Amino acid sequence: MAKEKKGVKIEHVSKIYQDPKTGKDFYAVHDANIDIAPGEFICLLGPSGCGKTTILRMIAGFESPDEGEIYLGGEPINELTPNKRDTAMVFQSYALLPHYNIFDNVAYGLKLRKMDEATIKQKVTNILGLVGLEGMENRMTNQLSGGQQQRVALARALVIEPGVLLFDEPLSNLDAKLRVDMRNEIRRIQQEAGITAVYVTHDQSEAMAISDQIIIMKKGVVAQIGDPHTVYYRPIDEFVADFIGESNFLRGKLTQKDGNAGVADIEGHQVEIADVAKHQIGDDVVLVLRPESATLADEGALRCKVTLSRFMGNYQNYQVMVGNTLVKITDFNPKNHKIYEVGDQAFVKFGPKDVHVL
Amino acid sequence: MATAQGASLDRKKLLADPIMVSTIVVLVTFLALFILYPLAILLVDSFVSDQGGITLDVFKKVLAKPDFKKAIVNTLEIGAITGVLSTLIGLLFAYVEEYVQLRTKFMSGLFKVVSILPVVSPPFVLSLSMILLFGRSGIISKTLLGIQDSNIYGMRSIILIQTMTFFPVCYMMLRGLLKNIDPSLEEAARDMGASRWTVFTTVTFPLLLPGLGNAFLVTVMESIADFANPMMIGGNIDTLATAIYMQITGNFDKKGAAAMAVVLLSITFVMFFVQKYILEAKATATLSGKASRQRMLITDASVRIPLTIMCSAIAIIVIAMYVCVPYGSVITTWGRNYTLTNKWYLKVFNNYRGADAFTDSFIMAFIASPITSLLSMIISYLVVKKKFALRGFIEFTSMLAMAVPGTVLGVGFVRGYSNGLFHTGILQWLYGTAAILIIVFVVRSLPTGTRAGISALRQIDKSIEESAYDMGANSFQVFMTVTLPLIKDSFLSGLVTAFVRSITAISAVILVVNPKILLITVQINEYANRGEYAVACAFSTILILITYTAVLGMNIFIKYFGTSKAQAEEA
Numbered sequence: 001m002a003k004e005k006k007g008v009k010i011e012h013v014s015k016i017y018q019d020p021k022t023g024k025d026f027y028a029v030h031d032a033n034i035d036i037a038p039g040e041f042i043c044l045l046g047p048s049g050c051g052k053t054t055i056l057r058m059i060a061g062f063e064s065p066d067e068g069e070i071y072l073g074g075e076p077i078n079e080l081t082p083n084k085r086d087t088a089m090v091f092q093s094y095a096l097l098p099h100y101n102i103f104d105n106v107a108y109g110l111k112l113r114k115m116d117e118a119t120i121k122q123k124v125t126n127i128l129g130l131v132g133l134e135g136m137e138n139r140m141t142n143q144l145s146g147g148q149q150q151r152v153a154l155a156r157a158l159v160i161e162p163g164v165l166l167f168d169e170p171l172s173n174l175d176a177k178l179r180v181d182m183r184n185e186i187r188r189i190q191q192e193a194g195i196t197a198v199y200v201t202h203d204q205s206e207a208m209a210i211s212d213q214i215i216i217m218k219k220g221v222v223a224q225i226g227d228p229h230t231v232y233y234r235p236i237d238e239f240v241a242d243f244i245g246e247s248n249f250l251r252g253k254l255t256q257k258d259g260n261a262g263v264a265d266i267e268g269h270q271v272e273i274a275d276v277a278k279h280q281i282g283d284d285v286v287l288v289l290r291p292e293s294a295t296l297a298d299e300g301a302l303r304c305k306v307t308l309s310r311f312m313g314n315y316q317n318y319q320v321m322v323g324n325t326l327v328k329i330t331d332f333n334p335k336n337h338k339i340y341e342v343g344d345q346a347f348v349k350f351g352p353k354d355v356h357v358l
Numbered sequence: 359m360a361t362a363q364g365a366s367l368d369r370k371k372l373l374a375d376p377i378m379v380s381t382i383v384v385l386v387t388f389l390a391l392f393i394l395y396p397l398a399i400l401l402v403d404s405f406v407s408d409q410g411g412i413t414l415d416v417f418k419k420v421l422a423k424p425d426f427k428k429a430i431v432n433t434l435e436i437g438a439i440t441g442v443l444s445t446l447i448g449l450l451f452a453y454v455e456e457y458v459q460l461r462t463k464f465m466s467g468l469f470k471v472v473s474i475l476p477v478v479s480p481p482f483v484l485s486l487s488m489i490l491l492f493g494r495s496g497i498i499s500k501t502l503l504g505i506q507d508s509n510i511y512g513m514r515s516i517i518l519i520q521t522m523t524f525f526p527v528c529y530m531m532l533r534g535l536l537k538n539i540d541p542s543l544e545e546a547a548r549d550m551g552a553s554r555w556t557v558f559t560t561v562t563f564p565l566l567l568p569g570l571g572n573a574f575l576v577t578v579m580e581s582i583a584d585f586a587n588p589m590m591i592g593g594n595i596d597t598l599a600t601a602i603y604m605q606i607t608g609n610f611d612k613k614g615a616a617a618m619a620v621v622l623l624s625i626t627f628v629m630f631f632v633q634k635y636i637l638e639a640k641a642t643a644t645l646s647g648k649a650s651r652q653r654m655l656i657t658d659a660s661v662r663i664p665l666t667i668m669c670s671a672i673a674i675i676v677i678a679m680y681v682c683v684p685y686g687s688v689i690t691t692w693g694r695n696y697t698l699t700n701k702w703y704l705k706v707f708n709n710y711r712g713a714d715a716f717t718d719s720f721i722m723a724f725i726a727s728p729i730t731s732l733l734s735m736i737i738s739y740l741v742v743k744k745k746f747a748l749r750g751f752i753e754f755t756s757m758l759a760m761a762v763p764g765t766v767l768g769v770g771f772v773r774g775y776s777n778g779l780f781h782t783g784i785l786q787w788l789y790g791t792a793a794i795l796i797i798v799f800v801v802r803s804l805p806t807g808t809r810a811g812i813s814a815l816r817q818i819d820k821s822i823e824e825s826a827y828d829m830g831a832n833s834f835q836v837f838m839t840v841t842l843p844l845i846k847d848s849f850l851s852g853l854v855t856a857f858v859r860s861i862t863a864i865s866a867v868i869l870v871v872n873p874k875i876l877l878i879t880v881q882i883n884e885y886a887n888r889g890e891y892a893v894a895c896a897f898s899t900i901l902i903l904i905t906y907t908a909v910l911g912m913n914i915f916i917k918y919f920g921t922s923k924a925q926a927e928e929a
Contacts, residue, residue, distance in 0.1 A: 015364065060828055064367035081371045083830045095825035099843045108839075109829035153825075160829060 005038035005196050006073030006086060006163030008059060013068035015054050015220075028054045030220045032068070036164075036213075041190055041197045043207035046217035047243070052200045055217075056166050059198060061085045073163050088157035089166040092173065094149045096141040102128070102152055103137035109160035127159040130189060147178050154186065158193060165190070167199040171206065179203075183210050204244050208232070216240050234356055241288045241358070248294075248327045250287040250302075250355070254279050261352065267323030269302050274352040286358040291330040293354040296320070296340050300349030302327070306340045322348060372746050377834040381736060386748055388733075389755040392801050396770025397623065397762065399780065403773050404617035416617045426618065429601040433582050434625075436516050436597060441578040443521040445570055447672060448528025454665045455529075456536040459655040465666060468673040475680055476526045477855075478905040480862040480879055482586035483898055484519045486886060487682040489591065490895070495693025511593025519587050522676050524580050528573040535569040536562075541653040554661070568640035575633040579626050583763030585865035586879075590886050598622040599765040599865065606869060612773060619769040623762065630761030684902070687895035702896040710885075710893060715876040716900065722792055722877075723860035726799035730807055730856035733800065735849055738811030739841050743823055744833075760805035764865025771798060771870045790872045798867055799860035806859065807852040814848035815841070847916055854912040858905045 015029040029051040036042050044052035057063045059070060061082035069076050077085055088109070096105050103124055110120045128134050131151040141149060150170060157165055170186070171179045187210050190197050201207050207214050208228045216223045216231060216239075224236040235241035238249060252266040254276060262276035264285050271287065279285055296306070296318055304327065308319035316334035320327050327348055340346050373379060407413040420426055451469065460466055492499045492510045499508035539562065547557045585599040592600060602622065605615040656662060686692055690699045706712035734756075740746075741753045759767075775794060778786035788794050818841075826840045827833075842849065864879040871877055878901050886894040 060824075061371070062824060062827075064364045064371065066362075066364035078367055079370050079374075081374050081832075082824070082827045083832055084374070085828075087828065089825065089828045091821040091825055093819050093821050095819060095821035097822060097826065097840055108826065108831075112830040112835065156825075156829070 004073065004163060005194060007038045007040075007071075007196065008034070008036040008164055008198065009071040009074075010034040010055065010059075011069050011071070013055070013058065013065045013070060015051070015058060015063060016066045027051075027220045029058075029065075032222050034215060034222065034225065036196060036198065038073075038196055039194055040212045041187065041199065041210060042213040042215060043211040044198065044200045044215050044217060045204060045207040045243075046202065046223075048202060049219075050217040051220040052202075052215075052217050053168055056089075056168055056198060056200045059164070060087050060089050060166055086163035087166055088160055088162035088164075089168060090150075090153045090157050090170045092169045094141075094153040094170075094173075096149055096152055096156075098141055100141070101137065102133065102139050102141070102144075105141065105152055106156045106159055109156065113160070123159055124155075127155045130158070130192065131155045131185075146174050147182060150174065150182060151185075154189065158189070158195070162195070164196040164198060167197065167201075169200055169202070171201075172203075179206070180209075186210065208244075214244075216243060218243075235288060235358075237358060238286065238288075241356075246291050246328060246330075248289040248291065248325075250289060250322075250325060250327075252285060252287070254281050254283045254285050257281050264357075266302065267325060269322075271301050271355070272352040273355055273357055276357050279357060287355040288358060289327070289350060289355050291328045292332065294327070294329050294348050294350040295331050295337075296329055296346045297337075297349040298347065300347030302348040304346055304348050306342055306344045306346060309340055309342050309344075311339075320346065320348060368745060369747070375833050377832065378744075382740065382746065382748060382752075385733070385737065385740070385752060389752060392797050393755050393759050393762075395779070396767060396774045399774040400616045400619050400623070400766070400770050402780070403613055404620050416613055417620075420614050420617045420621075425596065426601060429596040429598050430621065432513065432595055433597040433599075433622075436513060436520065436588075437578040437581040439517050440520040440524065440581040441574045443517070444525040444528045444577040445532075445574045447521065447525040448530075448532050448573060449566075449570065450665070451525070451529040451669055451672075452532035452536050454669050455533055457653065457656055458662050458665055459657045460666065465670065468670055468677070471677060472673045473526050473530055474909070475676065476523055478858060478902065478909050479680060480586075480882065480898060480901050480905075481523070481584065481864060482590050482879075482882065482886070483683050483902070484522055484679055485515075485587045485590040486686075486882075486891065486894055486898060487679040488515060488519055489886075489891060490682050490686045490692060491679065493891075497693070500693050509593070511591055511595075513592075513595050515591045516588050516595065516597075519591060520581050520584060522679065523584075523587070524577045527580070528577060531573045531576070532566070532569060535566060539565055545654075554656070554658075568637050572633060572637040575629050575637060579629050579633070579761065582622070582626060582629075583765070583865065585763075585765050585868075586883065589883065598625075599763060602765050602769060603869065606769065606772065612769075615769050616773055619766040623766045626761050626763055626766075630758075634757065634761075683895050684899040685895075686892060687899045689892070692892060702892045706893060706896045706900075710881070711876060712881075712897065712900075715878045715881050715897075716904075718792075718876050719861050719878045720904065722796050723799060723857050726796045726803070726860045727853050727857035729796070730800045730803045730860075731849055731852040734804055734807030734811045734852055734856075735842065735845065736837070737804075737808050738815050739837055741808075742812055742815040743820065743841070756804055756808045759801055760809075764802060764863070764867075765869070767798065767801065768866035768869030771866070790874075792875060794870060795867055795875065795877075798870055799856075799863060802863055802866055803856040803859045807856055810848055810852055810855075811845065814845045818844055850912055850916055854908050857908050861905060862901065 010032050013029060013032045014027055016025050017028045018025055032055060044055055046052050054063060058065050061077070061080060065078065069078055071077065072086060097108065100108070106124045106127060107120050110123060124137070125134070128137065131154055133148065133151050133155065136148070141152065144152065153170070167186070171182050174182060183206050199210065211228065213225060213227055214231050215225045218239050224231055224240045231240060232244050235244060241247040250266045250271070252264045252271070254262055255265045255270070256263040257276060257280070260275050260277045262273050262279070264271050264273055264287060266287065273287065276285070302322045304320035304322045306318060306320050308317070310317040314332065316331040316339055318329040318331060318340065320329065329348065404416045405412055407415060451472070454460070455469055488510060489496065491497055492508060494500070494507055496508065499505045544557050544561050547561045552560065583599065585603065588595070588597040588600045589603070596604070598618065598621065602615050602618045605611050605618055687702050688698050688700065690697045690701070737752055737756050741749060771794065775785060775789040778784045822844070823836050823840055826836045831839065862879060864883060867877060868880050868883065871880060878897055882894045882897045885897065
């Protein structure tokens, strides 16, 4: 649907703000380098204040980068005002124009482009069909539910056929179930329209579900860029491992190495690891173990003592102590094997491929 | 430098928008020419000697006059007492409205009337009414009490009249603050065993304290700047505003008047900065939380009855005084013959060129109000929604105008334009025209409009305008298609407020006006000073009718065509 899919390139971009309390300057975004291919769906993910929205607003043109250059479809756009940029944004608050009805809201951008009425009518009707709002043209925005308003905001952005679509936490005002439906919708529509999308969120499951690439940000710095599988199973550091899903960090020393495989000493236990290519014997290592990758068993890698055991319906939630390290374990379908109680002695069981070495 | 790139990009983006740039240039020029320059010329006049050097001679000469020193003391004394009284009465009204169960419609009606009266009435109506009631041939002083030569002119009358004029403003300000006090704070104190009085002194009052300070200072500034009431009822008591007026119109000493105006201006500036940057911030900071739910109103008869009686007594007296003026305009001879007559109105129109006065005033206010309203909306839009180098200047200057008493502005215009810019003859043609009066009207109403516009715009989610901008609209299109429709109500009420303020204005224009142009307010002042009170009453009554019609018309218009209504109807 888009006239032309455009890539976005962010080169050494920084933004400096002043702390309102101390008056000191700080980097809201520091030396960000991001390359977004045409037609790709990427998520900017991070805790609040990490600079993800600032990057989005710099792409839209509301903020100007203090360092670096932003390219849209290969053209530098630093000096363009937001209205001259080939971007369209879906806002967190939807930002629908309250004095217009749905039709006029969606037609707003087209009217500014001086299209004739028949074309506008046809385009608006088509796009409202795509987002599932056919026949609602004459409603006012305050007569719509949150999900419907979101669809209008999306239609309004899509209809001008932008080179890139920008989303600023668009689902954060919706309830949990609707959020899941809407994110699938957004993904479907983006695929159908074949449009480049940059999506800001702090919800990691949303980012996992929706994007081709995830960019994880921490305090203004890009921490990791990768597809959902990579950032989940091969996080680059403890921050990423902890931010995406839950993680246990097992600290120890590498004692043996044989090709890529090796053995680490964790709290006195010898733990086999499938991939330690980057480390040498004697190195301090941190093993990332996902709670759902391990189970409790009568024998296994790490001897432990159960300190919490809680039935959650679809899984059993454990916390165990391995020496002085707390390990969380999520055991799905535990009634097939054994449910351990608080105080029980047991073993944390996992395979060499279940741990990722930092 | 790192930040330099961001700033220069912001600047380039701004310059890419020619309408925006020219708007800013026009605005800055307007503010500089008609707010900053008239004040600057006063400083130049009073500090620069005829030979061109810096001198304090003018000040020494002015301050050496015992009359002027007395005027300073009078002004401050009146201001302080009026401030305290207005704040207290305002607090009483606000507390009763927000905390006490008002059983009857009559009571809430009284409160509403009291809050709207000072808005629609010209400044000197109460003084006029005071003279009619308690003056030499007043109903109460002469007819009822038989006092032959009652002298009501003087400081006490000024304080009384100003308190009655300004306490509704305090009431409105404090009501807003009381509304924002979370009732659960007080309930928590009650719950821990505090009596109602202890709750008031330990919770409500401390929370309200910055707000009270704020209301006090606002009133003091109003009182100090008030020209019409001291002029009419001050007798031989001079305040700064009237002293400056006399210095120009009586002594023809423009330089001296400039120096006196600088003194008055310094006083109000200090208060303005304390009020604006210390108290106002504090007052809202402590009470920014929205009340979580409805307050349980006090129904105790022991609290309710005395407080409501007190309030209704004050309200009724104030309303009665306002009613006195229209009554005075239809009475044959005040103090002797109370048969109804229309002779005063005939006199106004046949002998005193009343029709001309109303036409002149009306047309000029009618031209000034849309300019004011549009300018203040544009200023608010730029200040709230845009980032640019001169934003601080625009915000500061338009707010500064609030601290400038009308008399000071008037002297500034006289000095600044009667001989052209910096006495060079440039723009001299402007002086004596209706245009300069319209500009004075605009400048006088601009701060109120801008303040209302800013608070209306702050309510609007920033991303609504950003979305329009993002869709491809330039600043002008955003303003016309999004901002203005969203603040339509505030624009309309700004329009009417500007109209009412302009048509009832006197302090600044009385100095700038030339004899060819007749202004109602100036006429009223003149006839009242001549002792032709019935004529002054007739003028005032017509003026009140005009302003009241304007306000009423706006309310009806907003009711049927306002923002919320329009949205519901289109749907």
